Amino acid sequence: MNKTLQVATIAISVAALIAPQVYADDDSEHFGGSEGIQRVLLISIDGMHALDYENCVNGGTCPQIASLGKHGVTYTRTSTSKPSDSFPGLMALVTGASPKTVGAFYDVAYDRVLAPPQNTTGNGVFGGTCKPGVANGTTTEYEEGVDIDQTQLSGGGPYTNPIDGGILSIDSKKLPRDPFSNPPCQPVYPWQFIRTNSIYSVIHAAGGYTAWSDKHAVYAAVTGHGNNANNVDDYYAPTSTLTWSAYRV
Numbered sequence: 001m002n003k004t005l006q007v008a009t010i011a012i013s014v015a016a017l018i019a020p021q022v023y024a025d026d027d028s029e030h031f032g033g034s035e036g037i038q039r040v041l042l043i044s045i046d047g048m049h050a051l052d053y054e055n056c057v058n059g060g061t062c063p064q065i066a067s068l069g070k071h072g073v074t075y076t077r078t079s080t081s082k083p084s085d086s087f088p089g090l091m092a093l094v095t096g097a098s099p100k101t102v103g104a105f106y107d108v109a110y111d112r113v114l115a116p117p118q119n120t121t122g123n124g125v126f127g128g129t130c131k132p133g134v135a136n137g138t139t140t141e142y143e144e145g146v147d148i149d150q151t152q153l154s155g156g157g158p159y160t161n162p163i164d165g166g167i168l169s170i171d172s173k174k175l176p177r178d179p180f181s182n183p184p185c186q187p188v189y190p191w192q193f194i195r196t197n198s199i200y201s202v203i204h205a206a207g208g209y210t211a212w213s214d215k216h217a218v219y220a221a222v223t224g225h226g227n228n229a230n231n232v233d234d235y236y237a238p239t240s241t242l243t244w245s246a247y248r249v
Contacts, residue, residue, distance in 0.1 A: 107143040114176040121145035132184035146174040165238035169217040190221035198224035204231040
């Protein structure tokens with residue numbers, strides 16, 4: 001992979017991520033040159049089916065998307081992840097893997113091994129005890145309920161700008177814990193929870209620059225499996241419940 005590859009990615013998602021079509025630029029001017037692909041833009045539009053795309057293009061209601069479509073390929077024989085929702089859908093886009101392989105079935109799910117968080121989450125996953133060295137079992141939550149303060153647009157993180165947001169907004173005491181970690185019962189961050197690498201880990205390892213914007217701080221899971229979120233160089237994720245209300249107004 002060319003080391004000058006740069007990726008800027010934007011997620012437009014609020015409730016459920018359903019993206020059954022993918023657009024890939026097939027212009028040889030960009031793909032066939034000696035330097036290869038320079039930039040890739042991934043746009044995920046919440047709830048947009050192939051038919052929705054055709055209707056908005058033919059109806060003239062989405063000229064920007066129509067313009068992008070002229071330089072790409074529309075795949076109609078595709079499917080969303082199963083189950084289909086924000087967390088598994090997003091992981092499918094950035095990893096190419098199924099929810100079973102990634103380990104992401106829903107924002108709120110159940111894990112037979114992990115232990116409950118130390119503190120109850122903002123969305124009601126109860127805190128509890130962690131028994132080291134044995135499978136505990138707990139409900140897991142990877143959405144706004146694990147923010148330091150989900151009533152704030154910033155998620156309560158130590159940001160100077162009140163409309164900023166990112167991984168610093170994650171409250172580690174609201175994350176499920178790993179009874180087999182060293183030392184035991186350490187919080188499991190979203191990039192540790194998922195099981196696979198991602199396009200971001202591949203691009204970052206090749207020296208590329210990556211960016212992503214999303215609706216939850218914990219969606220930094222796009223960075224791919226590992227001990228940190230460094231595969232995303234520029235990450236912006238204010239609290240979705242407040243941004244969605246602002247959009248609706």
